[in-house]
Amino acid sequence: MTRWLVVCDYDDLPPERGTCALVEGDQIALFRTHDGRVHALSNRDPFSGAYVLARGIVGSRRGLPTVASPMYKQVFDLTTGHCLDDPAVRVPTFGVRLSGSRVEVGRP
Ligand code: FES
Numbered sequence: 001m002t003r004w005l006v007v008c009d010y011d012d013l014p015p016e017r018g019t020c021a022l023v024e025g026d027q028i029a030l031f032r033t034h035d036g037r038v039h040a041l042s043n044r045d046p047f048s049g050a051y052v053l054a055r056g057i058v059g060s061r062r063g064l065p066t067v068a069s070p071m072y073k074q075v076f077d078l079t080t081g082h083c084l085d086d087p088a089v090r091v092p093t094f095g096v097r098l099s100g101s102r103v104e105v106g107r108p
Helices: none
Strands: 003-009 017-023 026-032 038-042 057-061 064-068 075-077 096-099 102-107
Touching (some): 003 096, 026 102
């Protein structure tokens, strides 16, 4: 059963940028892409162990919205968390939905 927790207002999320939120003790990186969608990933870069993905560069690769880690530059698919440079690695993702103007993140 998913619980939906309000994290911020949609307008708090700058387009094409990451924003970091603390949700029940977990750092979550939120990304608002140019198409207006919001994606939520763990903020932890699995390669360095640093909590920095929210500060990565948003872009796209082969039509997929991506973020490049500011540490060693590996690129992650924002929709699935898969690392496009290393298929064995994946960042945990979270469900996101809008409730009016509020952004909610799903927790198991
Ligand atoms: S505190 Fe949010 S990315 Fe560092």
